[in-house]
Amino acid sequence: MNAPAQPSFAPARQREVVDALRRVVPAHCVLFDEEDTRPYECDGLAAYRQLPMVVVLPENEAQVIAIMKACHALQVQIVPRGAGTGLSGGAMPIADGVVVSTAKFNQILKMDKYSRTAVVQPGVRNLAISEAAAPHGLYYAPDPSSQIACSIGGNVAENSGGVHCLKYGLTVHNVLRVRMVTIEGDVVELGSGALDAPGLDLLAVFIGSEGMLGVVTEVTVKLVPKPQAARVIMASFDDVVKGGNAVANVIAAGIIPAGLEMMDKTSSRMVEPFVKAGYDIDAEAILLCESDGTVEEVEEEIGRMTDVLNASGATAIACSQSEAERLRFWSGRKNAFPAAGRISPDYYCMDGTIPRKKLAQVLLGIAEMEKKYGLRCANVFHAGDGNLHPLILFDANIADEFHRAELFGAEILELCVEVGGTITGEHGVGIEKINSMCVQFSPAEREAFFKLKRAFDPAFLLNPDKAIPTLHRCAEYGKMHVQRGQLRFPDLPRF
Incomplete structure (x- = not known):
């Protein structure tokens, strides 16, 4: 894990930017002392940190316009920031740049x-x-x-x-x-x-x-x-492959649940003591399947889903009988990330998406990677649309564990691409998955992304070096995109 980032900008440049910003927004909206900017050094991906040169918190649109014009005139790079809960490092600051936080823009x-x-x-x-x-x-x-x-x-x-x-x-x-x-x-x-x-x-x-x-x-x-009624089925499985296949079977039956989530035994066992959701901690996997709509629609859909889950090998099925119980079932899934802190000093949350029919294959692949890297992985994800959130558990105080966690995560994303999926579903690319973009997209595709960015931001001042990898970065990563067995740029080194 990175230590707290240290200032890496010229004091004269900082003064120039602060003075320019204070001319267009109130002084209390501009932060530049280290104790004030330290909370902005990372987003939810705390493993990567960079102390910003300046943080500015506009209070209205006119101030945003003025900030953008001032930074553009000085050619200062900007990182927009929301609440900082992102998990891909997309809001990580730039060393000599400005963080524009919209936290005060909350009406x-x-x-x-x-x-x-x-x-x-x-x-x-x-x-x-x-x-x-x-x-x-x-x-x-x-x-x-x-x-x-x-x-x-x-x-x-x-x-x-x-x-x-x-x-x-x-x-x-x-x-x-x-x-x-x-x-x-x-x-x-x-x-x-x-x-x-x-x-x-x-x-x-x-x-x-x-x-x-x-x-x-x-x-x-x-x-x-708001639907008239909503109920959740909790189905237990004695095998993750059966659980993964059950997800595909539900969708194949023409049922589109309001929610269809899956958690493996590691996830259930870390969550249950934390929120007491009533999970079956002996099951190898559990599915949460929600139906919402009119009372009659919910009753009919719950019956159909129960039949499919039983036919798919469910060992136990429980259905919420009240709104309080429904919310309790969901509380475990919603608190999976913080619950990881009960069983591991640190965790690395991944985000990839795969075809539903490949769920079982990918889960088995992740199990093999656990042995390869010597790290545990708790799997909790939006199973209905194939969006995986493996939580790789590690201890940053042990030498090399974070590095192994990074390699583990990168291999999971490569497996997602291999089975026809993608490297992200909802967490974004940021800095976390930028190398993995080299696996999924060709140089021509990445250049198309850059052309789009240039149309909006010719000088590359807005959140540069995020999301889209350069050709040089991909060459260094050693993951040149191959099409029909041919490398587009054979003169570049492969590692």
Whole structure:
């Protein structure tokens, strides 16, 4: 693990940037003393840290515009930051750059029960939207495990999902409009409050762009009616392969659950003492399958799912009989990450996506990697859409364990690509998976990504060196993309 980062910028440059920013925003919005900037040295991926030169916290859109213009004039690099709950290092600062935090931008501007939309600022917490919409019988569907703390601006940057993304989709499926500021200080609106918007669909391009194209200042989200009823099945399996196959069988039966999650025995045993969710800790794997809708719809779907799970080899099935029990079942899944701290000093949370039919194969592959790297791995994931979250457990105080955890994680992502999946599902690439991008995408594909970034940010001032790897980086990583058995750049060294 990295030690706390040390300042690595010229004091004169810092003074120049601070003076420029203080001319356009109140002095209390500009942080530059080390004790004030230290909390911003990393996001949820605390293994990688960098002390920022300056942190600025705008309070309105006009200030964001002024900040962008000032930084553009000085050619200062910017890292946009939401709540800092991201797990890929996407909000890690740049040594001589500015962190633009939208934490003070936290107002719900409009709640419209008739159009079922909410207009919010980027610093609004994910869960706060649903809390505000509750009196109207509505809620915001994407629900990351960090929803109590994560902000909607960060959700837009990472295209976050959650346990209900199988039925209700990711952030990109639940956002109608984004208002953002470019690096030159221009305000651009993407999408609209209507079902469609004229011109190219740049909204889908912007969502998930990890702060590389602009800074969000306003978001219009879709709200959905709170279902009349919701119940959860907890199914136990004596074999992870059976559990993985059961996931595919549920979907193959034409059932789209509101949530379909899987946890292995390691995960269940670390969670149960922490939240007392009622999990079967003797099962090799458990599935959580939720149905929501009218009372009649839920009753019928629960019956169909029970039949499929029994036919798939479930050794035990329990179904929530009250809303309190349903929430208790989900509490274990939602608290899997913090519960890891009960059994390991440190953990490394991965994020890859695979075809559902490959679940069993990948889980067996991860089990072999545990032996190879001498580290435990707790598997907890959005099984319904194949989004894996392996938690690699290690101790940073033991020499080489973090390095082995990194290698373990990289091999999991390579396996995801090998079986037809992708290296991320909802956590983004950031710095954590940037080398793995070399495995999945060819040089031509990566250059297309860079061309898109140049269209928004020609000088590469917005969150540079994140998400898209350069050709040089991929050559150093030794993972040149091969197509039809031929290397596109055979003159480059292979390691």
